[in-house]
Amino acid sequence: MRIQSLLISSAACFACLTAAASAAAEPETHDGFFLRMELGAGYLMMPGTVEGGSSSTDVDISGMGAVAGLLLGGTPADGLVIGGGSLASVVSKPKIKVGDIEADADDDLSLSLLGPFVQYYPDPSAGLHFELLLGYASASGTDDDADEAATGFGLSAGVGHEWFVSEEWSLGVAGRFTYASVKYESEVANTTFTQKYTPMVPGILFTATYH
Numbered sequence: 001m002r003i004q005s006l007l008i009s010s011a012a013c014f015a016c017l018t019a020a021a022s023a024a025a026e027p028e029t030h031d032g033f034f035l036r037m038e039l040g041a042g043y044l045m046m047p048g049t050v051e052g053g054s055s056s057t058d059v060d061i062s063g064m065g066a067v068a069g070l071l072l073g074g075t076p077a078d079g080l081v082i083g084g085g086s087l088a089s090v091v092s093k094p095k096i097k098v099g100d101i102e103a104d105a106d107d108d109l110s111l112s113l114l115g116p117f118v119q120y121y122p123d124p125s126a127g128l129h130f131e132l133l134l135g136y137a138s139a140s141g142t143d144d145d146a147d148e149a150a151t152g153f154g155l156s157a158g159v160g161h162e163w164f165v166s167e168e169w170s171l172g173v174a175g176r177f178t179y180a181s182v183k184y185e186s187e188v189a190n191t192t193f194t195q196k197y198t199p200m201v202p203g204i205l206f207t208a209t210y211h
Contacts, residue, residue, distance in 0.1 A: 027167035027168070028125060028164045028167055029124050029125050029211075030075065030079060030081070030121045030124045030125070030129075030211045031075045031078070031124060031211070032074070032075055032211065033074060033075075033210070033211070034071070034072065034073045034074060034075060034081045034083060034119075034209070034210070034211050035071070035072055035209065035210040035211070036069070036070070036071040036207055036208070036209045036210075036211075037069070037070060037207070037208045037209075038067075038068055038069035038070070038071075038087075038174065038176075038205040038206070038207050038208075039066070039067075039068050039205060039206055040066070040067050040068075040174075040203050040204050040205030040206055041064065041065070041066060041067060041203060041204060042064075042065060042066075042067040042089055042176075042178075042201045042202060042203025042204070043062070043063070043064055043065075043201065043202060043203070044061070044062055044063055044064075044065055044089060044091045044094060044109065044111065044199060044200075044201050045060075045062050045199070045200045045201070046060070046061040046062065046094075046109075046111075046139070046197050046198070046199040046200070047059070047060050047061075047197070047198060048060075048061070048195060048196050048197030048198065049195070049196050050098075050193060050194070050195050051193065051194045051195075051196070052188075052191050052192065052193035052194070053191050057098060057099055058098075058099065059096070059097070059098050059195075059197075060096070060097040061094050061095070061096050061097075061105070061109065061197075061199075062094055062095050063091040063092070063093070063094030063095055063109070064091065065089055065090050065091030065092060065094075065109075066089070066090050067087070067088070067089045067176070067178075067201060067203040067205060068087070068088050068089075068205075069085060069086065069087045069088070069176075069205070070085060070086050071083060071084075071085035071117060071119075071133075072084060072085070073085075073117070073119075075211075078124050079120055079121035079122060079123070079124040080118070080119075080120055080121075081117075081118065081119040081120070081121075081211075082116070082117075082118055083116070083117060084114075084115070084116055084117065085114070085115070085116075085117045085133050086112065086113070086114050087112065087113040087114075087133065087156055087176075087178060088110065088111070088112045088113075089110070089111045089112075089178065089201045089203070090108060090109070090110050090111075090142065091108060091109045091110075092108050093105050093106070093107070093108060094108075094109050105141075107141035107142060107143050108141065108142040108143075109139065109140075109141060109142070110138075110139070110140060110141075110142050111137070111138070111139045111178070111180065111199050111201065112137070112138050112139075113133065113135055113136070113137050113138075113154045113155075113156055113178060113180065114135050114136045114138075115133055115134050115135015115136060115154075116133070116134065116135065117131060117132060117133035117134075118131070118132055119131040119132075127160075127161045127162035127163055127164075127170060127172060128159075128160075128161050129159070129160055129161070129162070129174075130158070130159050131156075131157065131158040131159070131160070131174075131176075132155070132156070132157050132158075133155065133156045133157075134153075134154075134155045135153075135154065135155075136151070136153070136154070137151065137152050137153055137154030137180035137181070137182050137199075138150070138151050138182070139151075139180065139182050139197060139199055148184070149184065150182040150183055150184035150195060150197055151182055151183070151184070152180060152181045152182035152183060153180065153181055154178065154179060154180030154181070154182075154199075155178070155179055155180075156176055156177065156178040156179075157176070157177055158174050158175060158176035158177070159174065159175055160172050160173055160174025160175065160205075160207060161173065161174075162207060162209055168210055168211065169208070169209070169210055170208075170209045170211065171206070171207065171208055171209075172206070172207045172209065173204065173205065173206055173207065174204070174205050174207050175202070175203070175204055175205075176201075176202070176203050176204075176205060177200070177201070177202050177203075178199075178200065178201040178203070179198070179199070179200050180197075180198065180199050180200075181196075181197075181198050182196075182197050182198075182199065183195060183196045183197070
């Protein structure tokens with residue numbers, strides 16, 4: 001979506017403010033500056049309702065899509081990473097069910113999440129890690145304007161494992177579950193319509209980490 005570049009830039013600024021200054025990093029140890037790039041696949045489930053006047057209609061949106069992430073931060077304590085991140089899920093022409101009517105969407109759907117994260121390595125020299133990100137959530141058609149997005153709060157939790165391929169770089173896999181609660185209000189013929197959704201995206205990702 002059009003605001004994705006802004007989300008990534010904001011995450012980078014947040015990480016620069018929160019990353020602790022550190023001494024020279026030890027080889028094959030999770031310490032110092034942290035950068036992770038993620039790419040994989042996930043399944044979007046996005047139930048919701050459209051309310052207007054005295055009526056309410058159930059809506060369900062779903063589909064397979066790509067999931068990605070960019071995380072930046074620092075390591076203020078052994079194995080503990082704190083920073084900022086931007087996560088995204090994009091589904092091409094998802095299935096939409098409105099009441100008893102089903103159809104394919106004409107547009108792609110994008111869900112993004114921006115906010116602070118913490119990640120923990122129980123053993124800083126090993127690859128097992130746990131992650132939690134909280135923050136601003138936005139869902140919209142990829143051709144929509146930013147002010148047409150349904151917005152709200154979201155969180156993402158994950159677990160994964162990495163293997164060092166050099167002194168500072170590691171490659172790995174991770175499982176991630178993203179949840180959000182978003183809404184969008186519009187006015188048609190002097191009637192206010194409120195769309196409320198709770199998107200959920202379980203996904204599997206390949207990761208590349210500099211640490």
